Structures are given as structure tokens and as C-alpha cells.
Amino acid sequence: MxxxxxxxxxxxxxxxxxxxxxxxxxxxxxxxQVADAAYALVRRxxxxxxxxxxxxxxxxxLERDIxxxxxxxxxxxxxxxxDLRFIIAAMKVSNAIERIGDYARNCAxxxxxxxxxxxxxxxxxxxxxxxxxxxNLKESIDALVNQDATAAERVWAADASVDDVYxxxxxxxxxxxxxxxxxxxxxxxxxxxxxxxxxxxxHATNIAETVFYSVRGAGLPxxxxxxxxxxxxxxxxxx
Amino acid sequence: MxxxxxxxxxxxxxxxxxxxxxxxxxxxxxxxQVADAAYALVRRxxxxxxxxxxxxxxxxxLERDIxxxxxxxxxxxxxxxxDLRFIIAAMKVSNAIERIGDYARNCAxxxxxxxxxxxxxxxxxxxxxxxxxxxNLKESIDALVNQDATAAERVWAADASVDDVYxxxxxxxxxxxxxxxxxxxxxxxxxxxxxxxxxxxxHATNIAETVFYSVRGAGLPxxxxxxxxxxxxxxxxxx
Numbered sequence: 262m263x264x265x266x267x268x269x270x271x272x273x274x275x276x277x278x279x280x281x282x283x284x285x286x287x288x289x290x291x292x293x294q295v296a297d298a299a300y301a302l303v304r305r306x307x308x309x310x311x312x313x314x315x316x317x318x319x320x321x322x323l324e325r326d327i328x329x330x331x332x333x334x335x336x337x338x339x340x341x342x343x344d345l346r347f348i349i350a351a352m353k354v355s356n357a358i359e360r361i362g363d364y365a366r367n368c369a370x371x372x373x374x375x376x377x378x379x380x381x382x383x384x385x386x387x388x389x390x391x392x393x394x395x396x397n398l399k400e401s402i403d404a405l406v407n408q409d410a411t412a413a414e415r416v417w418a419a420d421a422s423v424d425d426v427y428x429x430x431x432x433x434x435x436x437x438x439x440x441x442x443x444x445x446x447x448x449x450x451x452x453x454x455x456x457x458x459x460x461x462x463x464h465a466t467n468i469a470e471t472v473f474y475s476v477r478g479a480g481l482p483x484x485x486x487x488x489x490x491x492x493x494x495x496x497x498x499x500x
Numbered sequence: 501m502x503x504x505x506x507x508x509x510x511x512x513x514x515x516x517x518x519x520x521x522x523x524x525x526x527x528x529x530x531x532x533q534v535a536d537a538a539y540a541l542v543r544r545x546x547x548x549x550x551x552x553x554x555x556x557x558x559x560x561x562l563e564r565d566i567x568x569x570x571x572x573x574x575x576x577x578x579x580x581x582x583d584l585r586f587i588i589a590a591m592k593v594s595n596a597i598e599r600i601g602d603y604a605r606n607c608a609x610x611x612x613x614x615x616x617x618x619x620x621x622x623x624x625x626x627x628x629x630x631x632x633x634x635x636n637l638k639e640s641i642d643a644l645v646n647q648d649a650t651a652a653e654r655v656w657a658a659d660a661s662v663d664d665v666y667x668x669x670x671x672x673x674x675x676x677x678x679x680x681x682x683x684x685x686x687x688x689x690x691x692x693x694x695x696x697x698x699x700x701x702x703h704a705t706n707i708a709e710t711v712f713y714s715v716r717g718a719g720l721p722x723x724x725x726x727x728x729x730x731x732x733x734x735x736x737x738x739x
Contacts, residue, residue, distance in 0.1 A: 282727070325719075332584060332585070332588060335584060335586055336581075341575055342575075345574060349567075349591070352588070352591075353595065355589075356592065370731035374731070435685065438681070439684055442678050445677050445678055449674060449677075452692075452693075453731075456695075480688065492606055492609035492613070
């Protein structure tokens, strides 16, 4: 009997380990999508953009695999307390990563159109923003895999700088539109690209919140102040 | 013993009923937010817009309540098969409704700015789009509460018409921008409002998919064809 129960425990630990690996793999794929979509945009590389679009299905499949795996764990293992919270968190996080994948794919689609339009300046901000959200995404996934609440709290606080870069890009693009109507198509798509990266940053923050709750069993103290002021932005036509 | 186990069963049924009621209430709130945000936009009613912004916290709180309730159900009842799938679906759906609430709040914020800008034509499309997504949202939540896979499948198929209206709005707004740079601020915010409604429609579709899976234990046959062609849209400046 002792042997058998040890075997069951070991196999349960292995299943939780497998779940962590699946999440880490899914997160790694999403990070790459986020980085490649930004690279394709900045370098006007439509082939890379097409690759990003094509790879999204892999992330979608991993979400389904993780959900099925978690439902089976819940049904067969009937986990309690920390393990239960971890499995719920894994499902929520894989759902968020799937959304992140969709945003990256949408950026890649727009990169294809933007590559055929007159080139605008100010792309370095996009690379900067993509890098910031990619780092936050990586740290929040690592925090889940390592069950590290302190790291999760750090990511949660870091999103404010993403919002700052986004607000700057938003205003710059409106100015481009005002200056020359030939910029409108490219600038409009770039507005959505910037918004997508801002949303990816939001999701990374949400992942961090989920991880913190799953480890500590309690939420973060207050709502993070929302730094995106662009819904209130007004641009004036050039004088 | 028989009495006690009947009592346990009845109380479990009551808990599942309470969960259905919480979801229905959260869905009803979100429908109202979606409708009021559109009304505030079209009527340039900034007071109503402020109300929508203020009410979002209630939806956020319901999401936390539903998750906590579901986690307790999973821990205490260790449900199997259909009940397990229903509880997982309830958590996923409440997560989607929370996102929908965020989109409605964002629309309301933008409605405040738009009300101070020159008025553009073509608002009837916004009302039409809001009405379509609101109906899809209501039907998908009803499908969850009634565990009706057929209704879920109907919503899933209906989203294509939302995408059509969105694509039309997108092109019209680009034209407004090209014609007069003074329209750019309002048109840009309206682009995001339209995108928000399109995303709300996407979430309603996702809810329907989740419901279908939770009732039938198997997914819908194929991926729904994606009707949003706007990531590839190009507008030409007027000649």
C-alpha cells in the first residue's frame, strides 16, 4: 500500500510538473510572437509577418490542451488549496496567453499593410514598447512556473512605463495624420498596433495578478493606477 | 443517512442555481453597459457616459465573487463530468464578461471626448453594431444559464454580421479623416469604439463556444470564418 500511494503522489507531482512545462512552452511561443511581430513591423518584413500569422494556431492548440489537462486533473485528483489554486491559475493564464497570441497575429496582419504604405518615423518607440511588454510577459510566466509572488508583484507594478510609451505613440501618430492625409492609412493601423501592445501589457499584468493570488491565496492590495490616458486624448490640427 | 444525503444533494443543486443566477446578473449588467455606452455616444450624453464608467466596478466585483464561489464549489463538492464542465465554463464566461465590461467602459470614456468634437455622420451604424453585439451577448449568456447548446451554436454563427458592420464603419471613418483633418480626433476615437464593439462581439462568440463545449463535452466542428478584414484595409486620400 505504501508503495502504491507513493507512486500516486509521484505521478501527481509529475502531472503538475507537466502542466508547468506546458505553460512555460506556451508563454515562450507567445513571447516570440510578440517580438517577431514588432520586428516584422519595424523592418517591413512581410515574410516574417506571414510566419507570425501562421504560427498562431500552435498557441490556440496549446490553450485547448492545457484546459483539457486541467479539467482531467480536477476530475481525477480533486486537488485542494494551493494545488487547486495553481490549476485554476494555469487555465486563466493560458486563456490570457491565447489572447496575447491573437494580438500579436493582428499586429502581424497590420504589418503587412503598413509595409506597403509611406514610411513614418518614430518606430523606435514601437520596438521599445514591444520589448517592455515582452519582458513583463516573460517575468509573469516565470513567476507562475516558479510560484514566485514577489516576482509577480514586480511585473504588476512595471506596466505603468508601457502605458507612458503608448500615450506618446498615440499623440505622435495623430500628429502624423494631421500633417499629411497620405499618412492616415499607415498611422491608423499603427494606432491599432500600439493599442494591441498596450493590451498585451495589460494581459501580462493580469497574469501577474493571477499568479500572486494563486501563490498567496489573497489578492494584491489595491487596484493598480491605470496609466493609459489615450481614451481622453485630443489632438489639434496643425496651425 | 438518506435524509442527510438528500439534503446535501439539494444544497448542491441550490449552489449551482446560485452560480447560474450570479452569471445571469453579471451578464445583464454587461448588456446594460454595452447599450448605455452606445446610447451615450450617439446622444453625446456625457452624464450617462460617466455613469457607465462608474458602474464598471460592480462587474469586476462579480467576477471575483464568481471565481471564489467556483473555487469553493470545486474544493468542497469535487464535481465530475457535466457539473465540472459547467463550473469551469462559468469561470471562463465571467472572465469574458469582465473584459466586455472593460470595453464598454473604454467606449464611455471615448464618448466623453467625442462629445466635445465636431459631429460626424454615420452614427446609425454604431447603434446597429451595439444592438447586434448586445443581442449576441444576451443569447450567449442565456445559453449558458439554460445549458442550451443549440442556442450557443446560433450565436456562434451570428457574429459574421457584426464584422460586416464593423468593416463598413472602419472605411467610412478613414474617409472622414481624409476629407477634413479636423475630423481626425473624433474619427480616431470612433475607430477604437468600433473596434471595442467588434471585440465585444468576439467575446460573445467565445462565450457561445465555451457554452457549447460545456454542454456537449465536445467543441464546435470548425473554426468560424473570421469576417474582420479591417487589418488589411487600405484607404486612399481623396483625389
